[in-house]
Amino acid sequence: MTPEEFRQAGYAVVDWIADYWATLPQRPVTSQDPPGAVAAELPSGPPTQGEPVEAILTDLGKLVAPGLTHWQHPGFFGYFPANTSGPSVLGDLVSAGLGVQGMLWATGPACTELETVMLDWLAEALDLPARFRSTGRGGGVIQDSASSATLVATLVALHRAAGGRWREVGVDRRYRVYTSTEAHSSIEKAARIAGLGTDGVRLIEVDPATRAMSPTALRAAIEADRAAGVVPALVVATVGTTSTTAVDPLPQIGPVCAEYGVFLHVDAAYAGAAAVCPELRFGHAGLEYADSYCFDPHKWLLTGFDCDAFWVADAGELVEALTVLPEYLRNAATESGAVVDYRDWQVPLGRRFRALKLWFVLRWYGIEGLREHIRRGVALAARFADRVRADDRFELVAPHPYALVCFRLRGPDGPNEELLARVNATGRVFLTHTRVAGRHTLRLAVGSPQSTETHVDEAWAIISEAAADAIPA
Amino acid sequence: MTPEEFRQAGYAVVDWIADYWATLPQRPVTSQDPPGAVAAELPSGPPTQGEPVEAILTDLGKLVAPGLTHWQHPGFFGYFPANTSGPSVLGDLVSAGLGVQGMLWATGPACTELETVMLDWLAEALDLPARFRSTGRGGGVIQDSASSATLVATLVALHRAAGGRWREVGVDRRYRVYTSTEAHSSIEKAARIAGLGTDGVRLIEVDPATRAMSPTALRAAIEADRAAGVVPALVVATVGTTSTTAVDPLPQIGPVCAEYGVFLHVDAAYAGAAAVCPELRFGHAGLEYADSYCFDPHKWLLTGFDCDAFWVADAGELVEALTVLPEYLRNAATESGAVVDYRDWQVPLGRRFRALKLWFVLRWYGIEGLREHIRRGVALAARFADRVRADDRFELVAPHPYALVCFRLRGPDGPNEELLARVNATGRVFLTHTRVAGRHTLRLAVGSPQSTETHVDEAWAIISEAAADAIPA
Ligand SMILES: Cc1ncc(COP(=O)(O)O)c(C=O)c1O
Ligand SMILES: Cc1ncc(COP(=O)(O)O)c(C=O)c1O
Numbered sequence: 001m002t003p004e005e006f007r008q009a010g011y012a013v014v015d016w017i018a019d020y021w022a023t024l025p026q027r028p029v030t031s032q033d034p035p036g037a038v039a040a041e042l043p044s045g046p047p048t049q050g051e052p053v054e055a056i057l058t059d060l061g062k063l064v065a066p067g068l069t070h071w072q073h074p075g076f077f078g079y080f081p082a083n084t085s086g087p088s089v090l091g092d093l094v095s096a097g098l099g100v101q102g103m104l105w106a107t108g109p110a111c112t113e114l115e116t117v118m119l120d121w122l123a124e125a126l127d128l129p130a131r132f133r134s135t136g137r138g139g140g141v142i143q144d145s146a147s148s149a150t151l152v153a154t155l156v157a158l159h160r161a162a163g164g165r166w167r168e169v170g171v172d173r174r175y176r177v178y179t180s181t182e183a184h185s186s187i188e189k190a191a192r193i194a195g196l197g198t199d200g201v202r203l204i205e206v207d208p209a210t211r212a213m214s215p216t217a218l219r220a221a222i223e224a225d226r227a228a229g230v231v232p233a234l235v236v237a238t239v240g241t242t243s244t245t246a247v248d249p250l251p252q253i254g255p256v257c258a259e260y261g262v263f264l265h266v267d268a269a270y271a272g273a274a275a276v277c278p279e280l281r282f283g284h285a286g287l288e289y290a291d292s293y294c295f296d297p298h299k300w301l302l303t304g305f306d307c308d309a310f311w312v313a314d315a316g317e318l319v320e321a322l323t324v325l326p327e328y329l330r331n332a333a334t335e336s337g338a339v340v341d342y343r344d345w346q347v348p349l350g351r352r353f354r355a356l357k358l359w360f361v362l363r364w365y366g367i368e369g370l371r372e373h374i375r376r377g378v379a380l381a382a383r384f385a386d387r388v389r390a391d392d393r394f395e396l397v398a399p400h401p402y403a404l405v406c407f408r409l410r411g412p413d414g415p416n417e418e419l420l421a422r423v424n425a426t427g428r429v430f431l432t433h434t435r436v437a438g439r440h441t442l443r444l445a446v447g448s449p450q451s452t453e454t455h456v457d458e459a460w461a462i463i464s465e466a467a468a469d470a471i472p473a
Numbered sequence: 474m475t476p477e478e479f480r481q482a483g484y485a486v487v488d489w490i491a492d493y494w495a496t497l498p499q500r501p502v503t504s505q506d507p508p509g510a511v512a513a514e515l516p517s518g519p520p521t522q523g524e525p526v527e528a529i530l531t532d533l534g535k536l537v538a539p540g541l542t543h544w545q546h547p548g549f550f551g552y553f554p555a556n557t558s559g560p561s562v563l564g565d566l567v568s569a570g571l572g573v574q575g576m577l578w579a580t581g582p583a584c585t586e587l588e589t590v591m592l593d594w595l596a597e598a599l600d601l602p603a604r605f606r607s608t609g610r611g612g613g614v615i616q617d618s619a620s621s622a623t624l625v626a627t628l629v630a631l632h633r634a635a636g637g638r639w640r641e642v643g644v645d646r647r648y649r650v651y652t653s654t655e656a657h658s659s660i661e662k663a664a665r666i667a668g669l670g671t672d673g674v675r676l677i678e679v680d681p682a683t684r685a686m687s688p689t690a691l692r693a694a695i696e697a698d699r700a701a702g703v704v705p706a707l708v709v710a711t712v713g714t715t716s717t718t719a720v721d722p723l724p725q726i727g728p729v730c731a732e733y734g735v736f737l738h739v740d741a742a743y744a745g746a747a748a749v750c751p752e753l754r755f756g757h758a759g760l761e762y763a764d765s766y767c768f769d770p771h772k773w774l775l776t777g778f779d780c781d782a783f784w785v786a787d788a789g790e791l792v793e794a795l796t797v798l799p800e801y802l803r804n805a806a807t808e809s810g811a812v813v814d815y816r817d818w819q820v821p822l823g824r825r826f827r828a829l830k831l832w833f834v835l836r837w838y839g840i841e842g843l844r845e846h847i848r849r850g851v852a853l854a855a856r857f858a859d860r861v862r863a864d865d866r867f868e869l870v871a872p873h874p875y876a877l878v879c880f881r882l883r884g885p886d887g888p889n890e891e892l893l894a895r896v897n898a899t900g901r902v903f904l905t906h907t908r909v910a911g912r913h914t915l916r917l918a919v920g921s922p923q924s925t926e927t928h929v930d931e932a933w934a935i936i937s938e939a940a941a942d943a944i945p946a
Pocket of ligand 2: 348349553617619621711713740743781
């Protein structure tokens with residue numbers, strides 16, 4: 001494809017996307033098709049001869065788009081949001097067009113340096129502790145996801161626990177990871193990948209009201225394990241848990257980790273973004289105790305998946321744990337010690353130029369634009385929570401410090417399950433569920449910049465009406 | 474950014490990329506700036522108020538582009554290629570625009586189903602063994618990189634070695650991974666991440682002439698280890714090693730793995746793509762012994778990074794090893810057992826819609842177009858090798874079955890190091906190096922669809938001239 005052919009086809013694809021966004025509100029949020037429906041429409045093998053872009057775009061509209069869950073739809077309130085935005089799409093397009101592979105500084109100096117600077121910009125935007133800035137011993141890097149960030153933190157913690165010998169000798173079955181019963185499944189998955197097994201994870205109980213990790217229970221578990229010859233290697237605290245956005249108390253957890261020399265990783269995958277607003281930084285109190293921290297701009301900060309921002313307080317320790325330097329990657333810049341090679345900060349070797357989408361987003365919105373986005377989400381969630389609170393049939397299940405509201409019909413689980421099914425069947429809105437203290441609970445997470453008061457009010461109207469049918473007479 | 478604002482800005486970015494490609498040949502292949510030059514030009518913090526797209530594009534051209542290593546440049550012959558192409562960029566753009574997060578089938582049915590079908594298409598294009606097709610117990614998935622694919626293969630192998638108890642109890646220090654001394658560093662990295670440590674990796678010697686793993690040495694190592702109470706868990710064979718594109722002999726390695734019940738993973742990161750051409754499938758002989766296989770469409774198949782294609786013969790075993798199912802991810806489709814949830818096939822939870830770029834590439838080029846691309850690369854490499862062969866000052870260091878030529882000045886390493894520095898300093902071409910049997914060796918890898926006979930001939934002219942200066946009188 002020549003540059004000129006690309007130009008023409010590129011306009012057509014840009015048009016396709018602009019039209020998709022403009023018509024999103026008219027689409028059902030989720031696909032109504034059964035498993036296998038899309039696959040059945042596709043040829044069983046690749047074409048022998050090439051086809052024009054128009055043919056592909058036609059099939060995109062006919063076969064692919066109707067088979068999607070539309071994460072950018074104004075009625076999408078499921079999971080946590082995976083926002084994107086025009087500037088993010090454009091930054092990503094530039095990245096695809098440049099086709100730079102930034103595994104080493106030398107393979108893309110600007111790719112590496114822009115990333116370092118963007119992570120410093122983000123640290124400033126969130127007012128993170130100074131220890132995470134690249135100007136000192138710390139620094140930030142983009143990971144694909146919070147799951148990968150937690151895995152990397154786990155590996156560094158194991159290396160530290162083994163006195164720097166983990167990279168040679170591997171894990172010891174006596175190492176333990178501590179996190180709350182409300183923590184995300186990625187922590188157990190990371191422990192498993194790192195070779196600790198599920199048995200290597202201690203789930204610490206939470207406060208029944210706030211759903212936040214109990215620092216007393218954490219201390220007790222660590223002390224009991226140490227007495228039994230087990231080695232506490234890592235604590236993962238969550239700022240904004242997946243089920244209810246509970247905030248683990250870092251000011252109490254941090255000192256326990258410091259006392260016992262345990263690595264502290266803070267997972268703020270969703271809620272971290274809120275810290276662009278000074279009034280929403282409460283979750284970060286005590287963050288200066290953390291050895292590493294991550295949050296997902298791809299969740300609530302208008303940057304398309306994949307973009308997790310991960311910081312460590314000691315970059316040297318991280319690189320020591322992960323680096324392998326074969327001859328074919330040696331180069332003068334690396335040898336000089338004056339550059340960062342981000343391949344040593346992550347699991348994969350190769351890297352896309354993901355800093356571009358952050359650069360586009362931070363510059364196009366500016367900090368004030370991002371604050372406005374976050375505040376709108378928080379206000380819309382509060383508006384929805386007010387509706388729930390005012391209706392006697394419902395109860396709010398947990399506080400809603402950010403933009404997630406957890407609620408349920410009072411009483412047994414059955415009607416709640418039915419309510420969720422009825423609401424989602426309308427195709428107008430999409431919600432997901434969780435269990436809080438064993439009880440089936442609906443979650444409404446506001447996040448799309450397309451969602452307005454109208455959409456949140458419509459969601460409530462649909463829920464309220466469906467509730468009438470879901471409650472047994 | 475409204476859909477209309479996006480449309481206008483989108484055209485501008487498409488123009489920027491088309492112009493970048495059109496002017497690529499006039500740019501130096503690598504940046505001439507010292508470390509820190511790009512960072513020094515960027516503001517130290519994010520803007521408070523938003524800025525227009527034009528301002529960002531201006532800085533992109535002024536600050537970022539000159540600071541890059543241009544992987545798509547016709548004179549880029551370093552490492553292995555990381556090709557992209559117009560159709561790939563467009564497919565990726567659609568993916569960014571849709572903003573779908575396909576962690577579960579339910580969160581993007583078409584995202585999952587198109588991926589399954591594309592991996593079947595690719596399996597057909599490469600004529601892979603039937604066991605990898607989704608119609609049986611096997612199936613394929615897109616990973617970000619071959620490194621991650623090898624990590625996943627390692628985890629499944631450990632799970633199998635532990636009789637299905639790895640996910641609970643973790644790794645045992647008696648497990649071992651076997652690969653050749655020429656294998657990629659990602660195998661050692663995967664073993665380290667999985668908790669085996671570098672000590673858990675046995676590097677098997679290679680045939681001095683072909684640089685391919687010795688099956689006799691492999692068998693001897695496995696037998697000695699078993700006798701010593703060590704558990705052989707995984708063999709990673711390489712089709713197309715990084716240094717010289719050597720091909721490990723699967724027809725001999727496979728039976729050894731089968732005999733001792735060791736998991737066999739085949740890493741064809743670079744060379745796998747060549748198998749779209751029937752005459753270049755020799756490396757896949759014996760692939761029916763493999764439990765898993767990967768290659769990188771993002772290296773030599775015109776699909777932008779990141780896109781590694783990974784197949785397993787037993788998907789059930791893979792999912793069993795990696796799945797964690799918290800309440801908030803439960804859904805009717807998953808429970809029905811009728812769908813694939815790709816989050817269970819990888820390290821991260823979230824996923825982009827990467828199948829789109831494969832779909833665009835496979836359809837726009839067609840199998841014949843892809844074959845033409847591969848054959849051009851192989852022919853250009855052969856053309857270059859002929860020049861080397863005809864010049865008495867030089868020697869070819871290894872066979873060149875694909876599109877990589879390894880060569881050096883006869884004699885000591887010093888002049889070769891100087892030669893490489895001189896060649897790259899021209900800014901017209903970019904090559905990298907390796908060591909083969911301890912000797913400094915230059916690598917010229919053809920891969921960019923922009924590279925023609927003119928560029929390869931120019932590379933030779935530059936090398937030939939620089940050699941005159943590099944050789945001591
Ligand atoms: C608290 C928390 N941590 C981690 C994750 C995983 O995020 P990712 O998809 O970026 O791995 C999530 C996802 O919802 C989350 O809520
Ligand atoms: C043989 C081989 N395996 C694995 C890799 C790693 O590739 P990736 O960047 O996709 O992890 C490479 C990269 O050059 C390679 O040559």
